[in-house]
Amino acid sequence: MKLTSLRIITANIKTLVQFFEQVTGSSAQWYTDDFAELVTGTATLAIGSTRTMSLFGEGLVTPASNNSVIIEFRVANVDEEFERIKYLIDNIVQEPTTMPWGNRSLLFRDPDGNLINFFTPVTADAIKKFS
Template identity: 65%
Template sequence: MKLASLRIITKDIKQTVQFYEKAMELTAQWFTEDFAELKTSSITIAVGSTRTMKMFGGEHLIEPKGSTGTIIEFLVSDVDEEYEKIKTLTHHIVQEPTTMPWGNRSLLFCDPNGNLINFFTPVSAEAIQKFS
């Protein structure tokens, strides 16, 4: 089994895609006005409008309100540098860059839909080895 993508369902697809384009420094590929993807070498972030849920059998299968039980995590080369960019994109900074007990320096913030996003950089010897 292979994880193919993470899909975010949103009422405002343009705002969400623009946020991720700036945060990830990528250009999204739009397939329809209701569906776009941003691809890296390790993950695809798919963004669909709430209208796409009709294709899965019902428009009201979910009510997108963000998630506090799931964190979308990105390994970045310099979390402090990324923080300077992110703080211009969102006012929803949950935690400024902080070194965690497990050896990652972490920045936690929310996307426009309230989803938790973690940008992290390994800084301890053990964490650096784990991600090298």
């Protein structure tokens, strides 16, 4: 089994896609007005409007209500990324900090309130884990 993508359902797809394009430096591939994807080297971040959920059934999701999932991106240098994106982010939860498990981590929220973690492995064990 291989995790392929993570999908965020939003009521404001254009705003959310633009935000992720800016913070990741990637361009989204739009398939319809209601669905876009940002492809990374390891997985895809899919973003769908609430209208896409009608294909699965009604009342399955509540946009902008995530309180338990963190979307994580491994970056080459979290401190440099912070300097690049800090003016794009309205809600920085934690500036770059080295965590006990060896990653240097920047935690912030996207426009829907989802937690986003940019991290860089910095200890020998953490670097080994991701090599």
